[in-house]
Amino acid sequence: MTFEEYVGSRGPALIRLARLLTGDDHRAEDLTQEVLARAYVHWRKISRADRPDVYVRRMLVNANNSWWRRRSSRELAVDTVVDRPQRGDLSGEVADRDQMWRLILGLPDRQRAVLVLRYYEDLDDATIAQILDCSPVTVRTHAMRAFANLRERCGIPAKNGSRP
Structure with a gap:
């Protein structure tokens, strides 16, 4: 090619x-x-x-x-300042498109990259690991931490022993 x-x-x-x-x-x-x-x-x-x-x-x-x-x-310029998202779940009001992207853009680089590669590029853990030069276990760890960060930013309490 x-x-x-x-x-x-x-x-x-x-x-x-x-x-x-x-x-x-x-x-x-x-x-x-x-x-x-x-x-x-x-x-x-x-x-x-x-x-x-x-x-x-x-x-x-x-x-x-x-x-x-x-x-x-x-620092990023924004139209409005949001102190903290209202308590809710990711499938409800908090998950509107603009709010979700602000939350995703606030994630650390690796966590954001894992979410984008997995859910928007539809890649498996092994391919993502190749792209990010890490192991598939690290990819899963970044994904779990990303979901934990998103939950925290949305005000959703983590359940003991639960996985995202």
Whole structure:
């Protein structure tokens, strides 16, 4: 597969992944362009990999994490300030789309990446582990911590011994 064919077939999915990771359309397009520029230079090596898409997704996740580390401030401009979401459950009022994305964007990078890769990219734990360069057990741990964080931010008490 040529680089042009790859970008033609997988480009929109990469931009979607970047949007979910960054929460910003413009930053997502810049991030995807940056990653594809680096991938182009190394395309001969990437295309020989068993799963080039996993390799490029990993580049995208790593580039997003590097961008966050480089920022001097993680403050985001918002229209309104929300002290704490009202108590509720994730399937009810608190789960409206905008509120949920604010909660997801507030998660640590790895936890957010695991949720996005699992539930929006529909990848299994082994593939996510490959992309994030960790073990499948670590992927599951990040997912459990992400759900615990979301519950806490929504004011839902954790049940003793329960799993998300």
